[in-house]
Amino acid sequence: xxxxxxxxxxxxxxxxxxxxxxxxxxxxxxxxxxxxxxxxxxxxxxxxxxxxxxxxxxxxxxxxxxxxxxxxxxxxxxxxxxxxxxxxxxxxxxxxxxxxxxxxxxxxxxxxxxxxxxxxxxxxxxxxxxxxxxxxxxxxxxxxxxxxxxxxxxxxxxxxxxxxxxxxxxxxxxxxxxxxxxxxxxxxxxxxxxxxxxxxxxxxxxxxxxxxxxxxxxxxxxxxxxxxxxxxxxxxxxxxxxxxxxxxxxxxxxxxxxxxxxxxxxxxxxxxxxxxxxxxxxxxxxxxxxx
Numbered sequence: 001x002x003x004x005x006x007x008x009x010x011x012x013x014x015x016x017x018x019x020x021x022x023x024x025x026x027x028x029x030x031x032x033x034x035x036x037x038x039x040x041x042x043x044x045x046x047x048x049x050x051x052x053x054x055x056x057x058x059x060x061x062x063x064x065x066x067x068x069x070x071x072x073x074x075x076x077x078x079x080x081x082x083x084x085x086x087x088x089x090x091x092x093x094x095x096x097x098x099x100x101x102x103x104x105x106x107x108x109x110x111x112x113x114x115x116x117x118x119x120x121x122x123x124x125x126x127x128x129x130x131x132x133x134x135x136x137x138x139x140x141x142x143x144x145x146x147x148x149x150x151x152x153x154x155x156x157x158x159x160x161x162x163x164x165x166x167x168x169x170x171x172x173x174x175x176x177x178x179x180x181x182x183x184x185x186x187x188x189x190x191x192x193x194x195x196x197x198x199x200x201x202x203x204x205x206x207x208x209x210x211x212x213x214x215x216x217x218x219x220x221x222x223x224x225x226x227x228x229x230x231x232x233x234x235x236x237x238x239x240x241x242x243x244x245x246x247x248x249x250x251x252x253x254x255x256x257x258x259x260x261x262x263x264x265x266x267x268x269x270x271x272x273x274x275x276x277x278x279x280x281x282x283x284x285x286x287x288x289x290x291x
Contacts, residue, residue: 026052114129132161219234
């Protein structure tokens with residue numbers, strides 16, 4: 001019974017619990033052609049648990065603008081950086097996010113948002129959230145870094161994530177990676193994000209010391225329509241305390257009490273013996289747990 005109660009508590013407080021008012025969720029995922037997978041995206045319940053969604057490698061042509069209704073998601077505002085086959089970036093935001101800017105280059109795309117919320121400590125928390133798609137043949141890394149530096153406010157928490165097409169496992173000394181790390185960001189992904197085994201989707205987080213009590217977690221998820229893992233970032237607005245609800249598992253003591261209440265007084269010794277023989281087995285065999 002104790003094990004059942006522990007499992008019930010874990011299930012209630014699992015990372016993948018869906019939408020919660022005390023969580024802000026941000027997703028970054030390579031969708032491998034929105035042209036081919038828009039219906040899959042629209043029906044991806046896991047993806048729609050998030051308040052802000054970045055989708056990279058959209059493959060949308062420049063003529064497919066924000067007005068292209070087939071690429072919109074209900075209840076989200078859309079922003080598109082369309083550059084054609086094998087590239088591109090799109091973002092879908094709920095009203096709590098403020099669009100800042102987007103950059104469309106032939107070999108990299110960036111979309112930036114800001115967010116403010118009141119933390120449980122009654123402190124207003126400000127964030128920059130930056131989604132990135134970088135082509136493997138990008139020759140403008142210096143320009144890309146310059147744009148990122150301009151977008152970053154050192155007084156705010158900053159999250160940068162997306163498909164960088166740089167294998168962090170084997171190429172962590174890449175010039176672009178080093179520039180971001182030198183700005184006191186931390187790269188958190190340490191397991192492969194692509195079916196070929198590379199860590200090419202990165203998550204960088206910069207957090208000023210005054211925001212040390214803001215809890216930021218992440219996990220990977222696996223959309224069936226992509227060969228990339230998606231990155232799910234969870235910002236906790238509350239104290240991260242476990243949710244507590246009345247358990248559905250009865251106590252042993254309550255079982256014993258109920259059984260005693262259900263016993264009927266008898267006057268016949270043979271009747272009492274018969275009840276012992278037909279008692280439920282459960283009454284005689286009780287047994288006692290990562291930007």
